[in-house]
Amino acid sequence: MLSIQDVGLSIMGDTPKKLYFLGGQEYGIKEKYIDILVSKVGPRIEYSGLLDFISFMSKKHIIPLTPQVYVIRYDKLFISKLNKELADILTNLKIEGVVVSIYDDDNSINKLDKFLPDNTAVINNVDYRHIAKYIKSDFPELDDTLIYNIAKNSVDYYQAKNVARCINCVKDSIILTESDICNLFGLTNPSTIEAIQIAIADRNYVKYIELLGSFENDLTQVIYLIMNTMTEFDKLLTNKYASSPVKNYVKKWTRLDIYYMFNHAYNALDNIRSGSTADIYDILIYLGALMKFQNIPDLEVLS
């Protein structure tokens, strides 16, 4: 089976193969390769099936055929008939242009790999650095950092290209940070959440407040984060060899600090959910301020 690099090099090179079978879930890359072939070979034509195509190409044509890119999608009939004989016919067929046959299921690709291994490739999970490279070639005017953020936060090339295309239309009027990109993709910026957790674990009030200001998702997540951090500390107190992102800060917390902080966070969440507290931001500042105490006070003492 061909690797994605082999396919890329052959398509972008001077003499692409006559026949490609492309499997895998990365539809965007497949489309990109077809676009490259169209620019090199000739217009694109959608064909219904490979068996029809073989019979079409085998006939003599009064007017000579011009090179074209023939795209065939999910041709199950061909897979069911595929054997050594048919594979030989296809390999020796004189094709005017290039045929790209697309599949997305493993069974078809396994069979193709058995009979036509030099023409078959699976395109899945492309590294984000490659996606960034492709996006850069598609939209050369976009900023490199922006492209990097889009590629890093996208599911696949197809999604990344769509977002890049949209941003490219409005790029003159907006400046997008990684956090904005995460919002576009419906993701929470993981670096902010991790940083808030570290600030909580480190009892670093200033950093916590600073990060809170830039946190753009549901603020109740931060309360859950405090409760989660206290549970992590409890785990570390029980087993000092346990792995945890907050392991380095456990010495800053006593048993009672952990318990009282969890109680404060739980109580805050209860108040928010019951509607007795309206401003969640104030609650989060209050919870952050508790970290400044040498020993975190009991909930009942403060109430």
Add this chain to the structure above:
Amino acid sequence: MNMVNQSEALNTLTVLAKNYQHGIVISGTSGSGKTYLAREYAKLLNVETFYLVSPSMSDVRSVIDMCTDATNDIVLCVENLDNGVLQVAYPLLKFIEDCPKNLYIVITCFNIRQIPDTILSRCALVNINNPISADLDQYARSVNNAEFTRLKSLPIWQCAKSFSDVDTIMKLDSEALAYFDNLQSSLDMKSPVSSIAWKLQYFENKTPTPLVLVIRYLMHFVVSPSHTRSCIDCLNALATSRISQNAIITKLVFDLKYLE
């Protein structure tokens, strides 16, 4: 079945049925038999068509549309209105205000204070008491007498407080019953809170435990008043469902582990 806890409510419903009351609110704790009484009301009215609706906007709207076009008598039971969003009450209110003659609306709820006054003022109110142990025994016998005889002597049976608890206990398999038997010994307070919380929420095969029963069962073993209070707070929090179940259980385990 003549349940002691339902007898008073049933008498009230009989009077209301004689007066063809179109709007009724039945309040009571979970598993006390509110929906059963709504069905009994339909029988008292001699109405065959009985619709049960969850308190979601889409369900309520579609049933109201359906009932508007209907010509036969219908009893519409909106289950546990206080579990749904407040907005559900508005289309219901409009419907109750101008109720078609062929339609009877029964609303059930846990807490009558959560029901808007505008609905309460247009409905007859019926309160249902918690079932007493004789009610639960009678219900269990009617479901499966042999199973009831087997389970009656087990400590888990003492944790049943409602008809739905009885249903849950009677469906427990031998593995689940063994879980309850070993619960006290398997809870090692030297383990991390997260691990104890997991044990309380899931059986070994990773299926969820009947959490309310587990907490009630746990209350048999706790001796300190502060631990008992934590268990009661936990049960209340689970009943109101304001906070995620995992957070509630983690809080309980923190209390059990850290409170002396």
